[in-house]
Amino acid sequence: MSILKLENGQTLDNLSDIQSELGSLNIQIEHKNLGKSLHLSDLLAQDILSQLDKQQILLSYQTEFELLKQQAGYFCYDLLALHPGSPNLYTLTAAYSRYHTHQDAEALYILAGEAIFGIVRPEGNRVQLLVQAHDYIHVPGRVEHWFAPTASLHIKALRYFTSADGWIPQYTGTKLQDSLRNER
Numbered sequence: 001m002s003i004l005k006l007e008n009g010q011t012l013d014n015l016s017d018i019q020s021e022l023g024s025l026n027i028q029i030e031h032k033n034l035g036k037s038l039h040l041s042d043l044l045a046q047d048i049l050s051q052l053d054k055q056q057i058l059l060s061y062q063t064e065f066e067l068l069k070q071q072a073g074y075f076c077y078d079l080l081a082l083h084p085g086s087p088n089l090y091t092l093t094a095a096y097s098r099y100h101t102h103q104d105a106e107a108l109y110i111l112a113g114e115a116i117f118g119i120v121r122p123e124g125n126r127v128q129l130l131v132q133a134h135d136y137i138h139v140p141g142r143v144e145h146w147f148a149p150t151a152s153l154h155i156k157a158l159r160y161f162t163s164a165d166g167w168i169p170q171y172t173g174t175k176l177q178d179s180l181r182n183e184r
């Protein structure tokens with residue numbers, strides 16, 4: 001389930017409270033357990049996935065993708081799978097965890113593990129959203145954010161793209177450290 005931390009340190013874990021806090025940015029957050037096979041849960045529990053494993057996982061969510069394609073106009077989807085032993089884990093997370101925007105919307109469905117989105121709200125204050133298994137988030141284009149796995153360093157998620165370009169980051173230079181300093 002998602003948890004939202006406000007800049008004043010208050011945390012919200014009630015989904016409708018979180019949805020209204022993020023409403024001003026039109027960020028969509030849902031929690032839906034799509035209920036899959038036992039075999040799939042075994043795959044999602046594995047760190048090392050073969051190409052075939054990854055294909056199987058993607059195929060398992062094809063039907064949901066087709067539905068989302070109609071509803072939200074997604075173009076394609078892929079699988080993000082990070083674990084402590086992932087090659088170039090730190091290069092990836094270093095890039096993701098810098099504040100950035102992109103033209104395209106950024107949407108994920110969390111399959112396993114967890115991650116944090118840092119988000120700048122229109123009034124300039126910053127919030128952090130923890131997303132976990134079965135959470136679906138849609139961040140509209142041009143919303144300033146960062147993304148990082150939690151200390152568990154485990155995250156598997158479907159990433160939904162609205163164009164072939166993907167999420168080309170425009171780094172904003174907002175210092176993460178500053179935001180942490182501002183957050184009590």
Ligand SMILES: CSCCC(=O)C(=O)O
Nearest residue numbers: 080096106146147167169
């Ligand atoms: C790794 S998925 C989310 C990271 C991100 O914000 C991005 O790639 O733009």
Ligand SMILES: [Fe+2]
Nearest residue numbers: 102106147167
């Ligand atoms: Fe992003």
Ligand code: NI
Nearest residue numbers: 032033133134
């Ligand atoms: Ni759930």
